[in-house]
Amino acid sequence: MVRKLADAGETDDFFELSSFTPYLLNQAAEAQSDVFSKNYRDRYGMLRTEWRVLFHLGRHGDMSAKEISDSASIHKTKVSRAVRALEEKRFLTRVTSPEDRRSERLSLRAPGQEAFRHLCRAAQDYEAALERRLGQRDARKLRVLLDRLR
Amino acid sequence: MVRKLADAGETDDFFELSSFTPYLLNQAAEAQSDVFSKNYRDRYGMLRTEWRVLFHLGRHGDMSAKEISDSASIHKTKVSRAVRALEEKRFLTRVTSPEDRRSERLSLRAPGQEAFRHLCRAAQDYEAALERRLGQRDARKLRVLLDRLR
DNA sequence: CCTTGTTAGTTACAAAAGTAACTAACAACA
DNA sequence: TGTTGTTAGTTACTTTTGTAACTAACAAGG
Structure with a gap:
């Protein structure tokens, strides 16, 4: 944990990358995201990004790309x-907005809504598993701390 | 926090992406990394990646790419x-290892060592600022929790 | 109408990262 | 020595992301 710079005796470098918060954050984020x-x-x-867009549409109903x-x-x-990509997967349709023909109203189709519901359940299960692993207190604490870092 | 799916009354969907841990992790990691x-x-x-490689060389002395x-x-x-990239920046040199001519001994040059020391100080300052912001207890707690998630 | 400026969304190009295939060197053993 | 398998590191190719420039539509003022 504690070591000096290679040969120069002048620097007391008590610093480990593996306990550097941005590094830990990145490792943890990657690990969770991979799973x-x-x-x-x-x-x-x-x-x-597709899952995020799908989620916002499922969650908030029809939106424009700008709103998302x-x-x-x-x-x-x-x-x-x-x-x-979601359109090509037949998960959503777009209709030019009548009041502003620059923007498009995006709507989830049936398969998109189904995927949304399935993924929400998966996310909830995932969160529950994490909570079991960390304990409810710590899981909640983690969310609060992460929120403060945004 | 609590809302139903757009129109279908069948699903009780108590789920917000913005309090989903992998999402929060990613947001926090990106924010910190950006800074x-x-x-x-x-x-x-x-x-x-270059900063990480530089760090490992500064921290552990000469290494091969494989070891890093x-x-x-x-x-x-x-x-x-x-x-x-680090070689092009004149931050390190490579010398073919005599005992295994497939691998190369990587050594930081003076500018590389200087950059290493400067960046270590910056990282320490950054960590200290974060600790002031979160409080020592919470900053430590965060590191412990993140470590458990890797 | 006709500028001038802004906005929604797309496209084109460049930077970065992942994956697979490759080269050169080693190792072990018949 | 020749064969087979492994390892260090690079290169080629593909995918994803970021940035800038673009098109079409709007809005406000002359």
């Missing part, structure tokens, strides 16, 4: 690509 | 590219 991504990747061939982009803080090009 | 990356990106034009790859859990192609 959960199986749910949308293996069964639906979805990417993370704003509410989910996803860049508009990522949303644009995710929408196209 | 700290300025340190190695703006001043040295380094990528995250193993000890840091970074895929060998990423290490390979990072090593080349």
Whole structure:
């Protein structure tokens, strides 16, 4: 844990990357994401952004790409690509908005709604498993702390 | 926090993406990484993997790419590219190992060592600031929890 | 109408990362 | 020595992401 710089005796470098918070955050995020991504990747061939867009549509009802982009803080090009992918998977339809022909109303189709419900259940199960693993107190504490870091 | 699926009354969907742990983890990790990356990106034009490789060399003294790859859990192609970039920046040299001519001994040059020390200080400062922000207890708790999630 | 400026969304291009296949060197053993 | 298998590291190819430029539509003021 504690060691000096290779040869120079001048620096007292009591620093380990493996206990550096941004590093730990990244490792943990990657590990969790790898595990959960199986749910949308293996069964639906979805990417993370697609699952997020699908979620927002399922959660909030019809929205425009702009609204998703704003509410989910996803860049508009990522949303644009995710929408196209979801459209090709027949998970949603788009209809040009009558009051503003620049924007499109995005709606989940039946298969999209089904995927949404299935993935929500999977997410809830995942969260429950995590909670069992960490204990309810710690799981909640973790969420609070992470929220403060955003 | 609590809402039903758009119109179908059958599903009780008490689930918010914004309190889903993998999502929070990702948001927090990205936010922190964005902030700290300025340190190695703006001043040295380094990528995250390059900073990690530099760190391991500074921390453990001369190593081979394979050793870095193993000890840091970074895929060998990423290490390979990072090593080349660091070499082009004149931060390290490579010498073919005499006892195994497949592998190369990587050594930090003076500018690399300086960058290492500077970035370690920056990381320590960053960690200290985070600790002030969260409080020592919570900062430590966070690290412990993140460690359990890897 | 006709500018000027803004907005929704797409496309094109460049940067980064993952995967697989490759080269060169080693090791072990018939 | 020749064969077979393994390892260190690189390269080629593909996928994903980021950035900038673009198109079409709107809005406000002259």
